[in-house]
Each structure stands twice: as structure tokens, then as C-alpha cells.
Amino acid sequence: MDLYKSLIERRSIRKYKDKEISNDLLDKIMIAAKHAPTAMNKQNLKFYAVKKSDWIKRLEEAIKVDMDNNEYSLRDAKAFILVASPKDSLLADADTACAMMNMFYAAMSEGIGSCWINQLRHVSDKAHVRPLLDEIDFPGDYQCLGMVALGYPDEVPEHKERIEERFIIE
Amino acid sequence: MDLYKSLIERRSIRKYKDKEISNDLLDKIMIAAKHAPTAMNKQNLKFYAVKKSDWIKRLEEAIKVDMDNNEYSLRDAKAFILVASPKDSLLADADTACAMMNMFYAAMSEGIGSCWINQLRHVSDKAHVRPLLDEIDFPGDYQCLGMVALGYPDEVPEHKERIEERFIIE
Numbered sequence: 001m002d003l004y005k006s007l008i009e010r011r012s013i014r015k016y017k018d019k020e021i022s023n024d025l026l027d028k029i030m031i032a033a034k035h036a037p038t039a040m041n042k043q044n045l046k047f048y049a050v051k052k053s054d055w056i057k058r059l060e061e062a063i064k065v066d067m068d069n070n071e072y073s074l075r076d077a078k079a080f081i082l083v084a085s086p087k088d089s090l091l092a093d094a095d096t097a098c099a100m101m102n103m104f105y106a107a108m109s110e111g112i113g114s115c116w117i118n119q120l121r122h123v124s125d126k127a128h129v130r131p132l133l134d135e136i137d138f139p140g141d142y143q144c145l146g147m148v149a150l151g152y153p154d155e156v157p158e159h160k161e162r163i164e165e166r167f168i169i170e
Numbered sequence: 171m172d173l174y175k176s177l178i179e180r181r182s183i184r185k186y187k188d189k190e191i192s193n194d195l196l197d198k199i200m201i202a203a204k205h206a207p208t209a210m211n212k213q214n215l216k217f218y219a220v221k222k223s224d225w226i227k228r229l230e231e232a233i234k235v236d237m238d239n240n241e242y243s244l245r246d247a248k249a250f251i252l253v254a255s256p257k258d259s260l261l262a263d264a265d266t267a268c269a270m271m272n273m274f275y276a277a278m279s280e281g282i283g284s285c286w287i288n289q290l291r292h293v294s295d296k297a298h299v300r301p302l303l304d305e306i307d308f309p310g311d312y313q314c315l316g317m318v319a320l321g322y323p324d325e326v327p328e329h330k331e332r333i334e335e336r337f338i339i340e
Binding site for chain 1: 171172173174176177178180182193196197198200201202203204205206207209213214215216217218219220221222225261263264265266267268270271272274275276278279280286288306307315316332333334335336337338339340
């Protein structure tokens with residue numbers, strides 16, 4: 001798949017087919033994440049790929065309770081990759097985003113759709129979510145500032161015009 | 171250029187040839203930036219490409235003074251693209267990083283090297299840097315959490331092993 005074209009054509013995918021993602025592909029996506037830049041090359045992130053449907057269902061329920069939002073849904077994504085960053089890392093948001101972008105594109109290169117799930121940033125340490133993170137050995141001194149939902153696309157999002165301004169100063 | 175290979179092989183480039191980057195390519199890189207995702211699709215960034223060598227030299231001097239670091243150098247990059255984000259945007263760090271990643275890859279697709287320059291986050295509003303931002307009409311209620319240095323590569327950085335851990339939970 002062509003690099004520049006991918007940058008322009010990537011879209012968030014929120015509807016997925018009922019088709020499992022292999023461990024090899026999850027690993028390939030995490031290897032791309034490892035190759036994203038980190039501030040001062042600290043390389044202090046960890047990546048957790050989960051495809052246990054039981055755990056995912058329980059996570060969805062826990063987020064609902066901890067966010068007090070009964071409408072919340074993780075939809076029908078087939079796997080998630082959680083990015084763990086040290087709680088005391090000043091540039092964790094930027095580092096997480098760089099890793100997320102590499103995962104979006106690695107997934108795209110394999111025909112897998114992806115979407116940024118942001119809610120864990122607010123509830124990682126709340127009463128219902130935290131035990132689920134403990135179950136997968138997600139360390140207590142790490143936070144989750146982003147997780148990628150993954151699945152084979154069951155939608156083709158339309159192209160929307162982008163509005164951000166750009167200037168060339170000569 | 172192949173997408174997945176690019177994700178693995180991208181490196182920061184810090185030595186550049188004395189060769190100008192065309193306006194068309196700067197614009198192409200900013201168009202890629204516009205297509206990066208933003209939190210809740212707010213699309214509230216602005217992009218400023220500068221290749222005036224005089225302005226760049228003065229920016230370097232201003233950063234030196236405002237950071238009180240006489241060793242600071244912007245090296246010999248031929249152009250910079252500044253990402254402007256609203257100061258009141260809660261997810262500006264993540265949004266900026268996503269745009270930066272798209273610019274790194276757009277540059278790479280054109281054989282242009284790039285590197286994240288982070289110092290403006292600390293000095294955008296200081297006495298010597300701010301007037302230079304005013305000169306290019308960078309708005310006062312925006313901050314610069316990242317800027318890309320660009321130039322044709324004059325080095326081939328070695329591949330270093332990545333250490334970040336990854337886990338698959340089945």
C-alpha cells in the first residue's frame with residue numbers, strides 16, 4: 001500500500017466484521033507501535049493486545065459504571081491494543097499518540113480497520129476498570145492514554161473535507 | 171513507498187543537505203497533517219511552514235536566549251512546519267503528535283528527512299520567541315507543542331533495537 005495515499009485515505013472504522021484477528025497480525029501491529037518515536041528516545045511504553053471477548057465485554061461494563069454512562073459501547077471490535085505509559089512521564093500523551101498512529105497504519109496495511117478509544121484515560125484507576133487491568137498485568141504505575149479498537153471493516157466511511165488551515169511563509 | 175516498511179524504517183534525521191524544499195512539497199506535507207485524526211474530529215490545528223533562513227536563524231537565537239541555553243541549535247534544517255493548537259484544547263498534545271506523524275511520513279514519501287523539535291512548547295510566549303511567532307501571524311491564543319524540522323538527508327541513521335515490551339492476552 002502506498003505511503004502518502006495511506007496518510008490521506010486513513011479513516012476511523014467503527015463497524016467491524018465478525019472475523020478474528022490472528023496473533024501474528026496483532027504482534028505485527030505492536031511491532032509497528034514500538035517503532036514510533038518517543039520523546040528523548042525513552043521507549044518507555046508497553047503494549048497489551050487483548051482479544052478475549054469475555055474480558056472485552058467486562059471492560060465495556062466496567063467503563064459504563066465508572067463513567068456513569070449506560071450508553072457507552074466498545075461496539076463489536078475484535079481486539080484492542082492498550083498503550084501503557086508511565087504515570088510520571090511528561091510527554092506520555094505525545095508518545096502514546098505516535099504509537100497509536102503507527103498502529104492505525106500497520107492495521108491499515110493489513111486491511112484491518114481501527115479507531116482511537118480514549119475513555120480509559122479517565123477511568124484506568126477507577127473501582128471497576130482497575131481490576132480488569134490488573135488481570136492482564138497492566139502495571140499500577142502506568143496509565144492508558146489511548147487504546148486501539150481493531151476489526152476487519154464492515155463500513156466505508158465517506159471522505160469529508162478537512163478544514164484545518166495551512167500557511168507557507170517565504 | 172510501502173506503508174508497513176515505512177513504519178519500521180522511519181528514523182529521525184538531523185543532518186541535511188544544502189538543498190531547498192519546494193513550496194509544493196511543503197504544502198503536500200501539510201495536507202497530510204490535515205488528514206491526521208484529531209480528538210472528537212475538532213480539526214482545530216493550524217500549520218505554518220517557514221523556510222526563510224533569516225527567520226529561522228533569528229528563531230534559533232531567540233530560543234537560545236529564552237531557554238538560557240547557548241548550545242541550542244536548529245542545525246541546518248531547510249524548513250520547519252509549526253503545529254499550532256488552541257491553548258485551551260485538552261488533547262492538544264495528542265492532536266499535535268498525530269499531525270507530526272503524518273508529516274514525518276509525508277516527508278519520507280518524498281525522500282525528505284524530518285525530526286521533532288520540541289523546545290517551542292516551553293518558550294512560545296517568552297520575550298524573544300513570541301515576536302517571531304507574531305511575525306508569521308501565529309495566533310496569540312495558540313501554542314506550539316511540536317514543530318517538524320525538514321531537509322534532504324545527509325546521514326543514514328543506524329537501526330537500533332527497540333526495547334518496548336508487548337503482550338498478547340488470549
